[in-house]
Amino acid sequence: MGLKALDYESLNENVKKVQYAVRGELYLRASELQKEGKKIIFTNVGNPHALGQKPLSFPRQVVALCQAPFLLDDPNVGMLFPADAIAKAKHYLTMTSGGLGAYSDSRGIPGVRKEVAEFIERRDGYPSDPELIFLTDGASKGVMQILNCIIRGEGDGVLVPVPQYPLYSATISLFGGSLVPYYLEEGANWGLDVNDLHQSVAQARSKGITVRAMVIINPGNPTGQCLSEANLREILRFCFQENLVLLGDEVYQQNIYQDERPFISARKVLMDMGPPLSNEVQLVSFHTVSKGYWGECGQRGGYFEMTNIPPRTVDEIYKISSISLSPNVPAQIFMGLMVNPPKPGDISYDQFVRESKGILESLRRRARIMTDGFNSCRNVVCNFTEGAMYSFPQIRLPRKAIEAAKKAGKVPDVFYCLKLLEATGISTVPGSGFGQKEGVFHLRTTILPAEEDMPAIMASFKKFNDEFMEQYEDYRSYSRM
Amino acid sequence: MGLKALDYESLNENVKKVQYAVRGELYLRASELQKEGKKIIFTNVGNPHALGQKPLSFPRQVVALCQAPFLLDDPNVGMLFPADAIAKAKHYLTMTSGGLGAYSDSRGIPGVRKEVAEFIERRDGYPSDPELIFLTDGASKGVMQILNCIIRGEGDGVLVPVPQYPLYSATISLFGGSLVPYYLEEGANWGLDVNDLHQSVAQARSKGITVRAMVIINPGNPTGQCLSEANLREILRFCFQENLVLLGDEVYQQNIYQDERPFISARKVLMDMGPPLSNEVQLVSFHTVSKGYWGECGQRGGYFEMTNIPPRTVDEIYKISSISLSPNVPAQIFMGLMVNPPKPGDISYDQFVRESKGILESLRRRARIMTDGFNSCRNVVCNFTEGAMYSFPQIRLPRKAIEAAKKAGKVPDVFYCLKLLEATGISTVPGSGFGQKEGVFHLRTTILPAEEDMPAIMASFKKFNDEFMEQYEDYRSYSRM
Secondary structure, eight states: OOOOTTSGGGSOHHHHHOOOGGGSHHHHHHHHHHHTTOOOEEOSSOOGGGGTOOOOHHHHHHHHHHHOGGGGGOTTHHHHSOHHHHHHHHHHHHHSSSGGGSOOOTTOOHHHHHHHHHHHHHHHSSOOOGGGEEEESSHHHHHHHHHHHHOOSTTEEEEEEESOOTHHHHHHHHTTOEEEEEEOBGGGTTBOOHHHHHHHHHHHHHTTOEEEEEEEESSOTTTOOOOOHHHHHHHHHHHHHHTOEEEEEOTTTTOBOOSSSOOOOHHHHHHHHOTTGGGTSOEEEEEESSSTTTOOGGGOOEEEEEESOOHHHHHHHHHHHHHTOOOOHHHHHHHHHHHSOOOTTSTTHHHHHHHHHHHHHHHHHHHHHHHHHHHTSTTEEOOOOOBTTEEOOEEOOBHHHHHHHHHTTOOHHHHHHHHHHHHHOEEOEEGGGTOOOTTOOBEEEESOSOGGGHHHHHHHHHHHHHHHHHHHOOSSOBOOO | OOOOTTSGGGSOHHHHHOOOGGGSHHHHHHHHHHHTTOOOEEOSSOOGGGGTOOOOHHHHHHHHHHHOGGGGGOTTHHHHSOHHHHHHHHHHHHHSSSGGGSOOOTTOOHHHHHHHHHHHHHHHSSOOOGGGEEEESSHHHHHHHHHHHHOOSTTEEEEEEESOOTHHHHHHHHTTOEEEEEEOBGGGTTBOOHHHHHHHHHHHHHTTOEEEEEEEESSOTTTOOOOOHHHHHHHHHHHHHHTOEEEEEOTTTTOBOOSSSOOOOHHHHHHHHOTTGGGTOOEEEEEESSSTTTOOGGGOOEEEEEESOOHHHHHHHHHHHHHTOOOOHHHHHHHHHHHSOOOTTSTTHHHHHHHHHHHHHHHHHHHHHHHHHHHTSTTEEOOOOOBTTEEOOEEOOBHHHHHHHHHTTOOHHHHHHHHHHHHHOEEOEEGGGTOOOTTOOBEEEESOSOGGGHHHHHHHHHHHHHHHHHHHOOSSOBOOO
16 A cells, blocks of 8 residues: 555655754653653753742632632632632633633633733833734744744745744744744854844845744843843834844743843834834734743743734634634633732732742842853853843863764764763753754753752753763864854 | 735735634624624534533532642632542642643643543543543644644645534645545435545546545534444545545534434444554544533643554654643643543542533433424424534525625625524524535534523524515525425
8 A cells, every 4th residue: 555644754744844852852862761760850941830830829829710610609718719819710700701611712802812902001101902912822822823824935934043942943844934044143142133134134035035024032042132122123123124024022021130131022112113113014922921930831821912914914813713713711811810910909919929029039040050050161151041041051062072973873962962861860952953053062951940959950060061071072172162 | 115924915825715614704793793782692613611501510620729739738628629629639730740830741741641541442442552642722723733744735635524614624725735525415414425435536636636634523513413333434444445544523422412323433443343454544533622511612622542653653743742832731631531530439420420411411402402493494404413512404595585695795694694693693604614515505503502592592593584584585496405
């Protein structure tokens, strides 16, 4: 018999082309080792609760009550739940048509989308239209949906930062488009140079590719930099000149670990710039309940907001959302709670502030411990994590190590990360999974291990790295800085 | 300035081609009317809780506790939750790595997948491998993922029943494949004639299309028929001969309203047939927490099980799942609870049985009330809903109505359903959204309105239909039967 449709050889080639290192070779090996009983520290993905971060109490109380609405009629409910959680649960249940078990509108519950719009307005100082906000099963699903609308074939290019979070490269491959890289400058704190963007577009054009969209990740993943307002203005001007849709991945907007460059949204900068840009540049911004001090990854909640997208396109996006009927409803409630948290005077306010501040301040300290830990190794250099949840140190690998990797049939940073995993249980992602300049090697780790474990983890890393260097250093050559 | 990437004219053409009537013109108009204050009965989509079906208590108690695990340490927890719900919550929390807020493995929590495998083994009498079961955000997402792997371009065809649930037509359009229809026989209780399948394949081939897969929906949506074992054997033999992957949409397997043809899974029939079929025919089966007596649509939980799919393909599907990191975790717990419900002797067993039986028995009665109601109209004929959640009556439209529709720029059944909506608030889906033979018209409604409302709804339908006929009947011609 001939090949069958689900035999490997006859699969959709775009599916086969996809690469997704965050759950790639390293993760698979780590999972195997875990099965064999080895203790693994999963720092391959920004998954705070998996590393012991406690969920915020208030939103969990509210969603628990929404899941069990019959408790609201129980005279004992006040023994387990505070009154403001009970009131909030009622507030959200009223917005649904049938509770958490009913499909919502495919764009999400109107009342929650209104709360998101109000949040955006408070944040940016410009009104936001709930009709242009769609709730999604996590931000990734939103990104995939928008790219699906944009990409018509391999002649369509999307500018993506390198290094980048591989959601973008994977999705562009899956939909058969072309990734057009622009490089972030490691030596300039992973800054974005707009002159390079023009070059990237020109280069793509010379290959017959029409660049249609640009992705920014702010704060950066895996690079952790925060874009300045001036930089965002340049980017928006560039998108205007080149007629590009800007996709603003702003999922780490609450994860800021320095005071010089607070988060500023692409939308605010665009509105500040005024016409013609403010009513011409097409922008889609993404947010999530998975990051910030929430870390509610497993709930899969997100939204995207569209700016300057014409109604007919919004209708098309709505239609595509409808094929899978609705984003999951519990996560929509989490989104409502995230954009509309307890206020001063509410019973749960103090606890909420204490918990959320505790998480953010600890993350800030952990970012510092990790950066310093990496920089204390003679062959490692690491920019400070200004925002997001990752550290992305450059590992200078000796020639002997690169040769050994080659012999083992591995990319050098994969080789290094595998050895690190086997020796220490630390599960990272090799820099090659994100893209990096030729001959330079990195790894990405989250800054999420518990703060009290952090010194031991960094010591374990340093010990491994020292031994690795001892084994492979040839006192002659390094990979270039 | 030229067109921008998200201007309608420059969108991905496949996106524009998608049609999805379940949330189409009728639904949009119904939503408008609702905003204007009109009472709408949303029977356009199988969304039981939206029409007043109460969620089962036990699973909601368990998931509420999983959302608020701190309650498990509260000495008062027993005042609100039964002991077996507390034990189950602990059972599932132990399976997660970080509770509901942590991403699970992209295929779903291993422990839940094991419970699904055990359920399948109990149901079919053949062992099932958890490694070949992937949990998904609802069954639709699983179907989309598998079709994405299969479809390489418009030369790839997928056999889809007509009438069909438009998830299939929409997804095939979105991925740029070709839908190859096979017609269900309304006069034979929506039966499937295998001879027609051969014809469909031959016809597709003559157009240069390679048919690669076949979809069956059993019990049928929108048609409600249950496939017999003999019929399933013929289908599987046909797939074997033609080298087709069979996609078995079995989401309504618990919704059976007659005793002659109980549900039997495609997988059981395949295994019963033995080699060479049982180890050759590629089969992917889909299931969900949204249907049955659960109706937990808003949670978005589903799974697919793969049979005879080679490991390299499974790896590719795993990779694609990983791009969006993990299905939502709360719904994974619902899935665990669905396949592993309370057992005799458990504290919550009696309540669980009472609730679930109550729902199923009422659905069975409602299926009968609705069929009879439709058949009591002189120009309506309707097969009995043997399973699933829908009634799909044929409406014989007079020529004058067809002409009036034409004048209004509407497909005749859309015209009829819009008038029905405006007159009665009943929101249905026109048969044209599912596909039907030329010149024959239907509508789909769910059988989900509350049982006590059903007589009034059917009376309201009959009154509308009588008046419609009075207005348009010309005593000369009908659309053909």
